[in-house]
Amino acid sequence: TQLLEQSPQFLSIQEGENLTVYCNSSSVFSSLQWYRQEPGEGPVLLVTVVTGGEVKKLKRLTFQFGDARKDSSLHITAAQPGDTGLYLCAGENTGTASKLTFGTGTRLQVTL
Amino acid sequence: DAGITQSPRHKVTETGTPVTLRCHQTENHRYMYWYRQDPGHGLRLIHYSYGVKDTDKGEVSDGYSVSRSKTEDFLLTLESATSSQTSVYFCAIGRLGSYEQYFGPGTRLTVT
Numbered sequence: 001t002q003l004l005e006q007s008p009q010f011l012s013i014q015e016g017e018n019l020t021v022y023c024n025s026s027s028v029f030s031s032l033q034w035y036r037q038e039p040g041e042g043p044v045l046l047v048t049v050v051t052g053g054e055v056k057k058l059k060r061l062t063f064q065f066g067d068a069r070k071d072s073s074l075h076i077t078a079a080q081p082g083d084t085g086l087y088l089c090a091g092e093n094t095g096t097a098s099k100l101t102f103g104t105g106t107r108l109q110v111t112l
Numbered sequence: 113d114a115g116i117t118q119s120p121r122h123k124v125t126e127t128g129t130p131v132t133l134r135c136h137q138t139e140n141h142r143y144m145y146w147y148r149q150d151p152g153h154g155l156r157l158i159h160y161s162y163g164v165k166d167t168d169k170g171e172v173s174d175g176y177s178v179s180r181s182k183t184e185d186f187l188l189t190l191e192s193a194t195s196s197q198t199s200v201y202f203c204a205i206g207r208l209g210s211y212e213q214y215f216g217p218g219t220r221l222t223v224t
Contacts, residue, residue, distance in 0.1 A: 030211075031211055033211070033212065035215075040217075040218075041217055041218070042116075042202050042204075042215030042216050042217050042218050043155070043202075043215050044215070045212055045213070045214065048211070048212060088154065088155065090155075090213075092211040098143050098206045098208075098210065098211050098213075099145075099157060099160065099170075100157075100211060100213060102147075102154045102155040102156075103154060104152070104153070104154045105154050
């Protein structure tokens with residue numbers, strides 16, 4: 001069974017601070033995705049990383065896939081209250097009908 | 113936004129009663145998934161479908177059954193609901209050849 005551990009589980013910061021969320025596994029994934037979920041809604045896809053070492057930027061969010069494709073990180077610069085939510089990483093289970101393994105999630109709260 | 117709806121959005125039922133949740137998509141995506149989301153467990157796959165009448169079990173399938181008679185509809189049935197099935201249920205869809213998934217708004221089910 002492939003497992004994805006996220007850290008930290010909870011993060012409460014003030015507007016303007018920077019933060020990093022980690023997603024780690026002992027398994028290799030062919031690709032990894034990051035989702036954000038707001039209260040009362042379903043997760044929304046933010047980004048997919050495919051190549052080991054790949055870095056993708058989405059405005060103030062920077063996503064990195066580890067060289068060995070076992071881990072990933074999400075860095076947010078100058079956090080805003082609108083970044084508040086549950087961040088989930090998900091790894092691709094190769095060859096299994098496009099199934100994903102989801103991490104346990106990081107709940108982020110950004111206050112004014 | 114992907115065209116995915118779930119019904120009902122909220123349901124309270126008693127232990128031992130049957131319950132059916134419906135997922136409807138207008139995107140003509142091949143894959144459909146049912147997840148449950150519980151604190152501390154993240155998203156766990158219950159069942160998935162890789163085509164009309166083609167379904168398979170996920171990691172937490174005990175006590176659940178599914179059916180897919182049309183591309184657009186994926187039904188999740190709890191034959192005899194138990195309190196341990198109190199959860200938020202999400203449906204997701206995915207295209208052939210892609211691991212990206214798009215989620216519905218969720219159904220909050222409470223079994224008393």
